[in-house]
């Protein structure tokens with residue numbers, strides 16, 4: 001039992017200090033960001049750096065407003081988001097199916113485990129050219145590239161988590177008259193929901209990485225395509241704007257999954 | 270009048286675990302029987318094969334040789350409730366949904382069975398915790414819930430594998446008394462495993478002493494407080510308790526030294 005005494009002076013003092021510290025941290029983060037933008041803008045305005053290569057916050061903002069209005073930027077963002085989303089969903093679906101299959105048929109699991117380990121330790125961008133040869137350019141290739149980065153690790157981790165289910169808990173299901181399917185549905189799967197969420201957290205990022213690689217090599221649309229195209233025609237404002245947008249997307253995705261994670265963890269303890 | 274035919278009989282039961290590192294002969298020659306409605310306690314050193322005996326009786330594993338026979342009036346297979354050493358309450362389910370686990374698995378979530386669960390919770394003063402998460406419960410409370418989960422399937426025979434060993438001494442005394450009362454008032458036949466001799470004496474109608482592995486039955490002692498008018502609430506203070514304790518202790522002390 002937690003005893004809560006909110007009235008004591010010591011506690012009040014501590015809470016005040018803790019709150020101040022939190023405000024200080026948030027404030028200094030904003031300060032770092034604004035300071036960086038200001039330094040960058042000043043450096044490019046005063047010609048300390050060449051704004052042709054390094055762009056400037058103002059130029060990027062201007063380009064953003066302009067490109068948002070003619071819709072082209074939005075459609076590129078949309079393409080990257082959709083391709084990442086599809087890659088991510090496919091990774092998750094395949095991983096759950098494969099890991100579950102391996103759990104139901106452990107001999108199969110043992111058979112495929114070493115191959116998964118090898119594939120997982122491969123630098124995944126090495127697969128991309130092969131995928132292009134097989135499927136040509138276009139969204140299919142990009143989505144497959146997106147999947148190729150995370151999928152092997154995801155299957156492997158999920159399978160290993162399933163494997164580590166406490167044998168006594170499985171025995172409990174047996175004592176209640178349950179079969180293997182019920183061990184899976186009542187214990188193995190629900191017990192690993194938190195594993196699942198943390199894998200999702202990692203793999204949404206990996207899907208984005210893979211999709212950008214795919215768009216570099218085989219895209220005709222999307223932020224990865226914009227970055228490559230921009231760098232080839234020396235429109236570096238466009239390159240940096242795309243990178244900034246990627247940062248924002250990554251941050252938002254991370255935020256969403258973190259929220260989901262906290263909700264699930266609260267329920268699963 | 271007491272039914273003299275046993276409810277369950279183990280005859281020349283042997284069992285071995287096989288693995289790549291070799292064979293472990295767990296049970297050598299196990300013989301005992303259990304009367305309907307009785308409370309049998311198995312005591313023995315740890316690792317002697319007590320859990321193995323319960324797993325055999327429950328049918329989760331089959332003996333290498335020997336017979337395990339149930340005798341019932343209607344020749345129906347008996348329902349067996351098996352309570353493992355740890356409660357294994359699933360942390361993502363509420364207490365109530367943990368209790369329902371057995372009904373879900375057997376697809377018997379009937380109105381009648383749900384009412385039975387409510388009745389058990391009510392009777393043993395646990396209704397107020399049914400919507401909580403298991404993590405909010407004390408160790409003793411968790412064991413009571415695990416017992417209700419087992420009782421929800423209305424077993425004819427209850428197997429209890431060191432259900433109190435994870436509890437501290439004070440809790441252990443009160444929870445073991447509660448569990449005893451619940452089992453007796455539900456009129457269940459029970460086999461409990463423990464390595465705690467005083468727990469065995471306090472709860473048993475019959476104590477079965479087991480040897481160190483490979484395990485066989487060393488002796489069977491009927492515990493007869495009722496014959497001397499001593500109720501189970503006061504046994505621990507009686508002289509007879511000390512006598513039983515000393516008798517079992519004397520027999521078992523050779524088994525604990527290797």
Ligand SMILES: Nc1ncnc2c1ncn2[C@@H]1O[C@H](COP(=O)(O)OP(=O)(O)O)[C@@H](O)[C@H]1O
Pocket residue numbers: 286287288293295313314315316317318319320321322482
């Ligand atoms: N799954 C298993 N595989 C191999 N040996 C086992 C297994 N389970 C138990 N044993 C061995 O069998 C013996 C009896 O185990 P157990 O019945 O769990 O003893 P107890 O419950 O009395 O502590 C021990 O020596 C133990 O090491």
Ligand SMILES: [Mg+2]
Pocket residue numbers: 319320321430
């Ligand atoms: Mg044991």
